[in-house]
Amino acid sequence: MSDPEHRNDAEMTADDGSSSLSDAALLERTADGAKRLRSAIAAAVVGQDDVVEAMLITLAARGHALLVGVPGLAKTLLVSSLARALDLSFGRVQFTPDLLPADITGTDVLHEQHGSRSLRFQPGPIFHNLVLADEVNRTPPKTQAALLEAMQERKVTVGTATHALPDPFQVFATRNPIEQEGTYPLPEAQLDRFLLEIHVTYPSEAEEREVARRTTSGKPPAIAAVLKADEVRAIGRLIPRIPVTDEAVDLAVRLTRATRPGAERAAQEVRDYVRYGAGPRGSQALVIAAKARAALRGEAAADVDDVRALLIPALRHRIVLSYRAEADGVRDVDVLSAVERSVR
Secondary structure (H helix, E strand, O other): OOOHHHOOHHHOOOOOOOOOOOHHHHHHHHHHHHHHHHHHHHOOOOOOHHHHHHHHHHHHOOOOEEEEOOOOOOHHHHHHHHHHOEOOOEEEEEOOOOOOHHHHHEEEEEEEEOOEEEEEEEEOOOOOOEEEEEOHHHOOHHHHHHHHHHHHHOEEEEOOEEEEOOOOOEEEEEEOOOOOOOOOOOOHHHHOOOOEEEEOOOOOHHHHHHHHHHOOOOOOOOOOOOEOHHHHHHHHHHHHHOOEOHHHHHHHHHHHHOOOOOOOOOOHHHHHHEEEOOOHHHHHHHHHHHHHHHHHOOOOOEOHHHHHHOHHHHHHHHOEEOHHHHHHOOOHHHHHHHHHHHOO
């Protein structure tokens, strides 16, 4: 018997910690939990299977995601449905031009009791396990920076005191790509802190017909929590331990380096249309996201197929296109498709 105080993460159970689990057993539970999450979210959201998969990858990898799409495509519903399917606290911040950093992080307030006064920290809406940052590009850079710093450091400093954020702490931000008036584009350095940029597209005709029928027929379906907080934490600890093939790591690095216009074997599209390519964090994102994808599918190791599947969401927000690309109508996905063809 092992000493309970010195058990490693692999030995911890995904529910109550009373019995030990091997990584193989935890991997099986991870795949089963992913199936239950997909089913729970599908009760409220029609279609968007690829988006849900990318969100689950982000969740398992303990990362943050930026959801991009025009209004009315259920971006907010997707995040809130995921939160309801998890036994985690959920907070929502509606970003507006007059939002201040303290409105997100919290602030010290004067508290009076028995004739004495003291400052007491009042936590902001960011102090939840899962945070929806709605229309993050509608607030000024100073407020954006407060959120993105918390995403990176997983703690908040107010005055002279530092407050740890809950574990897990993950942000799903949304952005509307078509409105430019009254918006503040996220700087590239801040975009780099999102593990994935997930684009939400229009539903198919059959899916839209089901949306129209379902949303106009009585109360919305209830979503029960299908994963406990301890299970989510156990999955998050498992992902870094998932093996990855040398070929997959090599591919991740070569794909990332191929986005840089100065690279020796950069595709012509990269040389013509990219100002700055992805940094080393792009390679890291591809590897950890590939591990999460493999685990959610119950696979014992991540391979090159997992890396290739995540090329666009992991790197599209990490490259900076030139003005020529905009003039010629070239998109980030076009450049990354050329990168994928050039790296074999």
